Amino acid sequence: MDYKNLLVETKDNIAIVTLNRPDKLNALNFDTFAELKHLFLKLQKDDNVYVVIVTGAGEKAFVAGADISELTKQDCLSGKQFAETGQEVFNLIENLGKPVIAAVNGFALGGGCELTLACYIRLASERAKFGQPEVNLGIIPGYGGTQRLANIINPGRAAEYILTADMMNAEEALRIGLVSKVFTPEELLPKAKEMAMKIATKGQISVRLALQAIQKTNELTEKEGQAYEAALFGVCCGTDDFKEGTTAFLEKRKPEFKNK
Ligand code: COA
Numbered sequence: 001m002d003y004k005n006l007l008v009e010t011k012d013n014i015a016i017v018t019l020n021r022p023d024k025l026n027a028l029n030f031d032t033f034a035e036l037k038h039l040f041l042k043l044q045k046d047d048n049v050y051v052v053i054v055t056g057a058g059e060k061a062f063v064a065g066a067d068i069s070e071l072t073k074q075d076c077l078s079g080k081q082f083a084e085t086g087q088e089v090f091n092l093i094e095n096l097g098k099p100v101i102a103a104v105n106g107f108a109l110g111g112g113c114e115l116t117l118a119c120y121i122r123l124a125s126e127r128a129k130f131g132q133p134e135v136n137l138g139i140i141p142g143y144g145g146t147q148r149l150a151n152i153i154n155p156g157r158a159a160e161y162i163l164t165a166d167m168m169n170a171e172e173a174l175r176i177g178l179v180s181k182v183f184t185p186e187e188l189l190p191k192a193k194e195m196a197m198k199i200a201t202k203g204q205i206s207v208r209l210a211l212q213a214i215q216k217t218n219e220l221t222e223k224e225g226q227a228y229e230a231a232l233f234g235v236c237c238g239t240d241d242f243k244e245g246t247t248a249f250l251e252k253r254k255p256e257f258k259n260k
Contacts, residue, residue, distance in 0.1 A: 026112070053100075126170050
């Protein structure tokens with residue numbers, strides 16, 4: 001598939017996906033969703049890709065939401081499908097099985113904010129602005145935002161942002177834990193790559209199983225989650241990477257993981 005609205009660059013086991021409709025502030029239209037689905041299914045299967053970074057083209061926006069010119073044409077039935085299409089793609093990103101880092105370079109509004117929520121690590125530039133402004137349009141977040149935002153920043157704060165449609169700057173996003181780090185606009189992508197590189201040098205079996213365990217937090221009780229964690233811990237102990245990691249430590253050298 002030729003991508004019209006996405007740029008993809010893969011190097012050193014890291015794929016950088018750039019939403020690329022800067023004249024429309026990278027708004028998510030149907031074509032972009034189809035491209036995202038196709039690309040992320042490909043990245044999921046690609047054994048050479050360990051970490052994915054998602055960012056937006058241009059200086060202004062990460063993604064300014066669903067494409068409102070397409071949204072305006074929806075009725076009850078198609079509106080439900082509209083939401084389900086976005087949810088399917090964002091669920092795929094959330095459950096990719098590999099770390100996905102959002103490098104939020106500007107406006108992350110509506111579906112753009114929801115896209116960041118589907119990424120397990122969120123980094124922001126000082127220019128980033130987050131918000132769920134759907135109530136301004138007479139709708140509610142439809143790509144998982146009511147659920148994920150409430151889980152990530154707590155239901156009370158999520159209600160405040162969703163009901164007022166207020167935007168949040170990077171400083172506030174950092175303060176309340178929506179993002180884990182804030183950088184200058186120039187630093188954002190290099191720092192995201194640096195973090196991705198750091199993850200890419202670890203044993204990928206342990207990286208993926210750790211992520212899998214973290215992803216169960218919302219599904220399992222604490223007790224079930226710990227049982228799941230112990231089972232995955234056991235799986236790690238059966239890998240060559242475990243032998244290499246522990247031996248390298250005792251031999252005071254860097255481990256050379258083979259992801260086996
Ligand atoms: N869907 C479709 N087009 C969008 C868009 C969206 N979500 N967000 C921005 N655009 C388009 C604008 O229509 C404009 O296109 P044009 O130049 O052809 O008129 C272009 O992107 C630039 O946006 P503009 O509004 O002129 O930039 P701004 O700096 O004045 O404002 C925002 C930036 C982000 C505050 C403003 O674009 C905005 O509020 N966007 C909608 C956000 C939103 O409600 N998202 C949730 C959708 S469910």
